[in-house]
Amino acid sequence: MTPAVPLYLQNGSAERMDLDAAKRLRIERKDHPTRLIPLHQVSRIVCSDNLEISTRALMACMQSGVPVAIVDAKGKNLGWCIGTRRRETSMRELLVHALDDIEWDERYQNWWNLQWAAVVAQTLLLCGVSSTPAAKNAPRVALCNAHLMKHRVSGAEHVDALAVMAQNELAAKLAYEASDPQLLAWQRPGLNLIEDLGSLVGIHAHIDVQHAQTLPHVENLTRWSVNMYEKHTSHWQQRLGQVIFSFEQFLRANWL
Numbered sequence: 001m002t003p004a005v006p007l008y009l010q011n012g013s014a015e016r017m018d019l020d021a022a023k024r025l026r027i028e029r030k031d032h033p034t035r036l037i038p039l040h041q042v043s044r045i046v047c048s049d050n051l052e053i054s055t056r057a058l059m060a061c062m063q064s065g066v067p068v069a070i071v072d073a074k075g076k077n078l079g080w081c082i083g084t085r086r087r088e089t090s091m092r093e094l095l096v097h098a099l100d101d102i103e104w105d106e107r108y109q110n111w112w113n114l115q116w117a118a119v120v121a122q123t124l125l126l127c128g129v130s131s132t133p134a135a136k137n138a139p140r141v142a143l144c145n146a147h148l149m150k151h152r153v154s155g156a157e158h159v160d161a162l163a164v165m166a167q168n169e170l171a172a173k174l175a176y177e178a179s180d181p182q183l184l185a186w187q188r189p190g191l192n193l194i195e196d197l198g199s200l201v202g203i204h205a206h207i208d209v210q211h212a213q214t215l216p217h218v219e220n221l222t223r224w225s226v227n228m229y230e231k232h233t234s235h236w237q238q239r240l241g242q243v244i245f246s247f248e249q250f251l252r253a254n255w256l
């Protein structure tokens with residue numbers, strides 16, 4: 001999606017701004033062709049005090065969260081028409097607003113705890129491990145014990161190898177969606193969404209390890225993990241998609 005950009009209509013040929021039926025700003029200019037600009041492509045408008053603005057154009061800007069600043073001939077700000085806050089649509093826009101909220105830490109931690117509990121419960125179930133309080137409090141220990149009983153090795157290295165592959169793919173997908181690495185890891189003190197969300201995905205690796213026919217020696221771990229990941233690629237895509245979807249829904253529920 002093309003990012004919205006400011007529209008400057010001061011000290012120019014613009015005489016009138018209206019809105020057409022397709023929600024495009026119609027900019028009528030003296031001695032120049034009329035410009036049609038889709039409203040969703042505009043982040044804010046700066047215009048001169050002699051620009052004639054139709055009521056419907058101004059109301060559309062306010063309803064869409066596009067601020068209109070009116071300035072005089074010297075560029076001095078005369079006033080603003082703010083309207084409602086713009087409704088963010090992309091993950092990047094949602095994250096920018098969410099990370100500025102003083103309630104982010106509490107809301108995010110509550111959401112993450114619920115997601116972690118759900119993923120742990122599902123993984124324990126699919127690995128045939130009883131969902132006892134001890135297992136839910138220390139799932140890696142309980143799951144590695146299950147691997148030890150089946151494969152005679154804890155499988156910790158195998159789990160980590162698969163988890164890293166999934167986490168790297170998740171990081172790439174998140175970076176594409178957010179289009180700004182700082183939003184994912186450094187925007188706030190202690191923030192590391194790549195690591196946090198990666199841990200939600202990575203625990204699924206226990207399922208593949210538990211149901212593997214055999215586990216290789218550590219020196220063959222790299223080749224095994226690549227083959228195993230590719231073999232179960234449809235499952236991993238589903239797991240990655242579920243985490244990203246859940247996170248985006250969390251953002252939309254709280255900050256849209």
